[in-house]
Each structure stands twice: as structure tokens, then as C-alpha cells.
Amino acid sequence: MPPHRRAALSPRLASADPGHGVTLADVALAAKVSLATASRVFSHPQLVREATAQRVHDAARRLSFRPNLLGAKLRAQQTRIIGVMLPTLDNAVFAECWRGIEEASLAAGYSLMLVTSNYDPARERERVEYLLRHRVDGLLLTVANAADSIVLDQLDRESVPYVLAYNQITAEGAGNHRYSVSVDNRVSACEGVNALIAAGHRRIAVVSGAFMASDRARQRFAGYEDAMRAHGLPVLDAVNLPSHTASNTAQIRALVAQDDAPTAFFCTNDLLAIGVISDLKRLGLRVPQDVSVLGYDGIALGALVEPPLATVAQPNADIGTQAIAQLLARLAGAPSPQGHATLLPHALRIDGTVRPPP
Amino acid sequence: MPPHRRAALSPRLASADPGHGVTLADVALAAKVSLATASRVFSHPQLVREATAQRVHDAARRLSFRPNLLGAKLRAQQTRIIGVMLPTLDNAVFAECWRGIEEASLAAGYSLMLVTSNYDPARERERVEYLLRHRVDGLLLTVANAADSIVLDQLDRESVPYVLAYNQITAEGAGNHRYSVSVDNRVSACEGVNALIAAGHRRIAVVSGAFMASDRARQRFAGYEDAMRAHGLPVLDAVNLPSHTASNTAQIRALVAQDDAPTAFFCTNDLLAIGVISDLKRLGLRVPQDVSVLGYDGIALGALVEPPLATVAQPNADIGTQAIAQLLARLAGAPSPQGHATLLPHALRIDGTVRPPP
DNA sequence: GTGAAAGCGCTAACAA
DNA sequence: TTGTTAGCGCTTTCAC
Numbered sequence: 001m002p003p004h005r006r007a008a009l010s011p012r013l014a015s016a017d018p019g020h021g022v023t024l025a026d027v028a029l030a031a032k033v034s035l036a037t038a039s040r041v042f043s044h045p046q047l048v049r050e051a052t053a054q055r056v057h058d059a060a061r062r063l064s065f066r067p068n069l070l071g072a073k074l075r076a077q078q079t080r081i082i083g084v085m086l087p088t089l090d091n092a093v094f095a096e097c098w099r100g101i102e103e104a105s106l107a108a109g110y111s112l113m114l115v116t117s118n119y120d121p122a123r124e125r126e127r128v129e130y131l132l133r134h135r136v137d138g139l140l141l142t143v144a145n146a147a148d149s150i151v152l153d154q155l156d157r158e159s160v161p162y163v164l165a166y167n168q169i170t171a172e173g174a175g176n177h178r179y180s181v182s183v184d185n186r187v188s189a190c191e192g193v194n195a196l197i198a199a200g201h202r203r204i205a206v207v208s209g210a211f212m213a214s215d216r217a218r219q220r221f222a223g224y225e226d227a228m229r230a231h232g233l234p235v236l237d238a239v240n241l242p243s244h245t246a247s248n249t250a251q252i253r254a255l256v257a258q259d260d261a262p263t264a265f266f267c268t269n270d271l272l273a274i275g276v277i278s279d280l281k282r283l284g285l286r287v288p289q290d291v292s293v294l295g296y297d298g299i300a301l302g303a304l305v306e307p308p309l310a311t312v313a314q315p316n317a318d319i320g321t322q323a324i325a326q327l328l329a330r331l332a333g334a335p336s337p338q339g340h341a342t343l344l345p346h347a348l349r350i351d352g353t354v355r356p357p358p
Numbered sequence: 359m360p361p362h363r364r365a366a367l368s369p370r371l372a373s374a375d376p377g378h379g380v381t382l383a384d385v386a387l388a389a390k391v392s393l394a395t396a397s398r399v400f401s402h403p404q405l406v407r408e409a410t411a412q413r414v415h416d417a418a419r420r421l422s423f424r425p426n427l428l429g430a431k432l433r434a435q436q437t438r439i440i441g442v443m444l445p446t447l448d449n450a451v452f453a454e455c456w457r458g459i460e461e462a463s464l465a466a467g468y469s470l471m472l473v474t475s476n477y478d479p480a481r482e483r484e485r486v487e488y489l490l491r492h493r494v495d496g497l498l499l500t501v502a503n504a505a506d507s508i509v510l511d512q513l514d515r516e517s518v519p520y521v522l523a524y525n526q527i528t529a530e531g532a533g534n535h536r537y538s539v540s541v542d543n544r545v546s547a548c549e550g551v552n553a554l555i556a557a558g559h560r561r562i563a564v565v566s567g568a569f570m571a572s573d574r575a576r577q578r579f580a581g582y583e584d585a586m587r588a589h590g591l592p593v594l595d596a597v598n599l600p601s602h603t604a605s606n607t608a609q610i611r612a613l614v615a616q617d618d619a620p621t622a623f624f625c626t627n628d629l630l631a632i633g634v635i636s637d638l639k640r641l642g643l644r645v646p647q648d649v650s651v652l653g654y655d656g657i658a659l660g661a662l663v664e665p666p667l668a669t670v671a672q673p674n675a676d677i678g679t680q681a682i683a684q685l686l687a688r689l690a691g692a693p694s695p696q697g698h699a700t701l702l703p704h705a706l707r708i709d710g711t712v713r714p715p716p
Numbered sequence: 717g718t719g720a721a722a723g724c725g726c727t728a729a730c731a732a
Numbered sequence: 733t734t735g736t737t738a739g740c741g742c743t744t745t746c747a748c
Contacts, residue, residue, distance in 0.1 A: 071432060092448070
């Protein structure tokens with residue numbers, strides 16, 4: 001009975017609301033083929049004779065048929081939707097990453113559902129549950145702390161395929177069955193600080209977002225420690241700013257007011273670095289003449305400001321692209337059980353804001 | 359027959375893959391109620407006795423039941439998904455707007471599907487078709503040119519509910535049946551330029567992205583013209599930069615090299631303004647001592663740099679929130695036929711980068 | 717190469 | 733208050 005009921009409605013729909021409400025059954029009827037054949041024309045064209053296919057296509061066009069993906073998804077038991085959870089889009093790092101994610105996904109015929117967690121583990125749980133209810137086929141996510149994440153544990157328990165972006169799986173400890181795409185945070189940070197040291201800096205301070213909110217920040221601090229220790233230089237406590245974007249002149253002032261004020265600042269992300277540079281300027285210090293600043297991330301904006309921001313650059317769009325590629329590979333085929341941390345190359349840009357100490 | 363088949367599988371699933379593959383039928387069976395009752399517990403709890411509901415909830419928890427939204431959506435003929443199309447996330451304006459969008463949508467129980475068009479009308483068409491196939495209930499979008507948009511015409515023809523963000527519907531011309539949420543681009547730009555004039559500037563140049571790619575840019579330029587004309591000042595040709603982020607020192611140099619070089623620059627977006635400031639610095643000019651720069655957008659970053667960027671600020675997150683609110687209202691109820699342009703208040707921040715001419 | 721029919725997971729009449 | 737039943741639009745065996 002289905003085909004006829006709808007067919008009766010078609011005339012109205014075709015004029016007032018083309019494409020909306022027109023089902024494959026309508027198309028089949030108009031093309032004088034069965035529903036099955038009509039379906040095959042779109043999903044398995046090689047199974048149907050050329051002339052028949054043409055008739056169906058014509059009918060589809062005439063009726064402005066638009067396939068309802070919901071029906072297909074429900075039937076197929078796979079949605080071809082990837083859930084993406086990022087901390088925030090306010091940091092350009094993730095916005096840049098999105099470009100790669102969208103590009104790679106749509107090219108592969110996958111759709112995206114985006115949510116942001118704002119670095120909050122509770123919200124992470126909630127948002128992921130939400131994506132799961134939509135039956136996303138897999139997830140691409142950046143969590144606050146990969147090594148201690150309720151949400152990742154849950155995903156593992158449920159064997160939901162996912163790939164981490166930016167979070168870096170480390171060999172030791174739990175979770176090394178996981179997949180991640182990132183740079184080597186510790187090594188790259190160490191190289192960045194080494195560059196500062198090579199420029200002659202001895203007292204180097206670290207400014208970071210809340211360590212609790214980001215394992216990357218902790219790994220980068222570890223890289224700083226490595227570099228300082230290797231050169232027998234004093235490891236200073238990190239200045240942890242609550243927000244990655246707040247201007248915290250007071251804390252910076254306290255630092256530079258010391259007898260033995262740092263001559264260089266390593267900031268664990270570029271946004272922070274830009275804020276710190278402004279703070280320093282407000283305190284009457286010139287960057288890089290009086291004090292050097294090194295960021296981390298390589299956001300496009302850094303190259304836009306003057307002097308250009310020295311930074312440890314990550315390939316942000318690539319991280320997105322690669323993470324999607326990995327996820328698709330897992331979705332498609334052999335879900336190799338032992339996980340893998342993909343490390344993408346970083347690049348040092350020791351540009352305008354770093355210079356030898358005065 | 360359905361219920362029994364699945365029930366046989368449950369034990370395996372419950373241990374290996376909780377929640378995955380468990381259907382409402384399984385829950386109903388475990389709770390010894392009918393499928394309908396189980397469904398009602400979640401959709402219309404008031405229709406079911408407390409004790410029964412409890413049994414169902416217990417069973418659901420025991421089996422780690424996770425509702426499959428696909429089934430519900432297909433049946434309900436509405437997805438509770440809103441499609442969002444933004445030009446790019448690389449401009450913080452849209453990233454900030456996303457915050458408002460996500461907040462408002464999730465609070466109302468709607469999900470989001472995001473795509474970006476990169477200011478390209480062809481890609482706009484493609485991406486929207488894509489969203490439509492997902493049967494999004496409505497759309498929130500920013501198009502390149504609202505007044506001349508194939509994609510908007512199509513949406514109108516198909517009576518798909520949508521609300522524009524940032525694009526500003528103007529009274530005259532076609533398309534005034536549409537809904538938009540934005541600031542008043544022309545008026546606010548005029549006020550911004552007025553502030554420049556009030557500060558003593560007479561020769562004011564405009565730097566903009568490609569006019570073709572953004573009706574906002576054109577409207578803001580019109581606001582500039584209004585202000586200049588009203589004061590009997592010369593309207594200069596706009597410098598149209600191909601990219602909103604490229605540094606175009608050459609073009610800026612040509613401008614400032616003139617005898618009668620402008621003393622102030624009005625940039626139609628903040629990102630551009632930051633680039634222009636850097637260009638000027640590279641040319642040996644100090645901002646704001648030698649030349650003033652006024653941006654447009656009010657992105658958070660502008661307040662972070664030193665000196666803070668003078669700008670015409672839009673309430674970006676609010677634009678997202680309000681646009682979603684409007685869309686939800688249309689989705690819910692009376693789709694008033696005559697459209698409406700909601701204008702949100704802008705704010706002038708004549709901060710650090712604007713000062714009287716030297 | 718094509719058709720008939722079952723059913724993906726869920727909701728909403730309609731009955732009881 | 734609860735159960736029975738008929739689909740939502742699509743894909744896919746299984747026949748022919």
C-alpha cells in the first residue's frame with residue numbers, strides 16, 4: 001500500500017515544497033520500477049540496466065527527490081557520521097584543526113557532528129553520550145586528560161572506535177592501546193626551550209593554562225624541564241593562568257619585578273603568548289628587546305602580528321586530516337588491537353619575539 | 359517476533375559491549391512491559407505508573423540501554439537537528455558565534471551539524487544540500503551575499519525554515535520575507551567612522567576583504583561613505599584584499615606613500631585590522647601615534663593585543679544565541695510570513711589603536 | 717535485471 | 733494505565 005498513498009500527495013508537494021516528502025517510493029512509481037530497483041540505482045548502480053537507471057534518475061529529478069539519509073542509516077546500522085569533540089573553538093588551534101577534519105570527512109562521505117567540552121570532564125561525558133545516542137560511527141576527540149579520562153574508559157568499554165587529536169598517548173601507563181595524532185609535545189617543547197637557551201637565555205619562565213585542564217600543557221612543561229635540566233639551569237614553577245585568554249598582568253608583573261627576573265617566557269600556547277606579550281608591554285617592557293617570548297601552537301595569527309610570534313608550530317589542519325584518516329581506517333577495516341600514537345612533525349619558528357637577552 | 363531474537367543476544371552484549379545493540383524491545387522484555395510502555399517511560403513519563411516506570415528504568419540501566427535517536431527521528435519525521443553553515447571558523451567571529459549556537463541549541467534539546475562554506479557560493483549549495491539530506495529541521499547560516507543567493511532562493515522555494523546570522527536583511531529589495539540576526543552594519547560602521555572623524559581624521563582609508571565574498575563588507579563600506587559624505591570628506595576607494603588574513607604590505611605601502619596619505623584606516627574586520635597594524639609597523643609607522651586603525655567585529659583577541667584594538671564590536675555569541683532562538687520559534691510555532699531583521703546592539707570601542715592624527 | 721517482502725528502532729494511534 | 737499494531741524511508745536478501 002505505501003507507494004500509492006504518497007503518490008496521491010505528490011502533485012501538491014511537487015509544486016509547493018519540492019523535494020520535501022518525496023520518497024524513493026514516489027520515484028519508483030513515477031519511473032515504473034519497483035522500490036528495490038529505484039534503491040539500487042542510487043546504492044548499487046552496476047546492478048541495474050542503464051536504461052532503467054536513466055528512467056529513475058529522470059523521475060528523481062522531476063520530483064526533486066532528495067534521499068532521506070535517516071532511513072538508510074537506520075537500515076544500514078551505520079550513520080556515516082563522525083562525532084567530533086573539541087575543547088573550544090575560541091582557540092584558533094582547534095578552529096584550524098576543524099578545517100582538516102571537515103575536508104577529510106566530507107571527502108570520504110562522512111558527516112560531522114561537533115560539540116565542545118570547554119576543557120570540562122563532566123561536560124565531556126555529557127556531550128559524548130549525546131553523540132553516542134546519535135549513533136555516530138566513531139569519534140574524534142581532544143580530552144582534558146587522556147591518561148585519566150572517564151569518558152575514554154567508557155568508550156573503551158563500549159568498544160566505540162575513536163581517535164584522539166592533540167592528546168598524545170605515551171607508551172607507559174594505561175591507555176597505550178589507544179590511537180592518537182599529535183606532535184611530540186615534550187620533545188618539541190624541549191627543542192623550543194633549547195632554542196631559547198641557545199639564544200643565551202638562562203632564566204626562563206613558563207606560563208601555562210591550568211595544568212588540570214590540559215595534559216598537553218603538562219607534557220610541554222616536562223619538555224621545558226628536560227631542556228633546563230640538560231643545561232643545568234633552574235626550573236622555575238609554572239605560572240598557571242586560569243583562562244587561556246585572560247590577561248593576567250598582575251602575575252606577570254610579580255615575575256618581572258624579581259631581582260632575578262626571567263629574560264624569556266615560554267608559553268604553552270600561542271594565545272597565552274599573545275596575552276603575555278601585551279602584559280609585558282603594559283609593564284613597559286619591549287618584546288623582544290627586553291624580554292623574549294616563545295609560544296606554542298603555530299596558529300596563523302602568530303604570523304600576522306608584528307613582530308611575528310616565535311612558536312613551536314603544530315600542523316593543525318593536518319592533525320585533523322590524519323586523525324580522520326586513522327578513524328576511517330579503523331572504521332573500515334582491521335581494528336589493530338594495540339593502538340598507536342602518530343606523531344606529526346613540529347616546526348620551530350624562532351621569529352620576531354625571540355632574541356638574545358639584553 | 360522481534361523482541362525475542364534480540365533478547366537472546368543480550369547476555370553477550372551486556373558484558374562485551376554495553377549499550378550497543380540493546381534496543382528498547384530488550385528493555386521492555388527485561389522489565390516485563392510492552393514496547394509501547396517502555397517507549398512511553400522515556401517520551402511521556404506522565405502516562406505511565408510510577409512503579410512501572412521504575413522497573414523500566416532499572417532494566418534500562420541494567421542493560422546499559424542507550425536510545426537510538428535514529429529510530430525516533432525517522433518515525434517522528436523530525437530530527438531535532440539544526441544545520442549550521444558558517445563561512446569559516448578561522449575567523450574568530452564565527453568561532454565565538456558557535457559558542458552561542460551550541461549553548462542555545464543543546465539547551466533546547468537540539469543537535470547541530472556544522473559545515474563551512476569558505477565564502478564560496480558553489481560550496482554553499484553543496485553543503486546545504488548535504489544538510490538537507492540529513493533532514494535537519496532548520497538551518498542557521500551566514501552566506502556570502504544574502505541579497506543574491508542561489509542557496510537562499512532554493513531554501514525559500516522548499517520552505518525550509520532558516521535564519522541568517524550576520525547577513526543583514528534590508529527592507530528594500532527581494533528577500534525581506536527572510537529572518538536575520540545581525541547588527542546594523544551600515545549604521546554601526548558609520549558611527550565607527552564618525553568616531554574617527556571626531557578624533558580629527560580627515561583622510562580615512564578602508565581596507566576590506568573581497569566585497570564579492572561578503573555583503574557585510576559592502577554594507578560597512580556604505581556606512582563609511584555615509585559618514586564621510588555627511589562631513590564633506592573624500593570617499594576613498596576601498597582596498598580589497600583577497601584574503602582576510604593575508605598580509606598585504608605592498609598595498610598598504612602604496613597607500614601610505616601618497617602625498618596625502620590617510621591618517622586612519624577603517625578595516626571591515628578585526629583580523630584584517632591586526633594584519634594592517636603589522637603592515638604599518640613593518641613600514642615604520644607607529645599605531646596609534648602615526649596612524650590610527652579601527653577594526654570591526656569585536657573579537658576577544660582585539661582586547662588581548664597591546665595597544666588594544668579599537669573596533670566596532672558585535673555581540674558574536676549573542677548573534678548565535680538569538681539566531682537559534684528565532685529558528686526554534688519558527689520551528690515551534692507560527693511561521694509569521696513577513697520575515698524580520700533582528701538588529702542587535704553594537705558597541706564602539708575606541709581604544710588603543712585610535713588617536714587624533716599627528 | 718528486477719520485484720516482493722522483511723525489518724532497522726522507535727513512536728503514536730487505537731483498543732482494551 | 734497498558735498492550736497491539738502500523739508504519740517512518742530505506743536497503744537487502746531471496747525469488748523469479
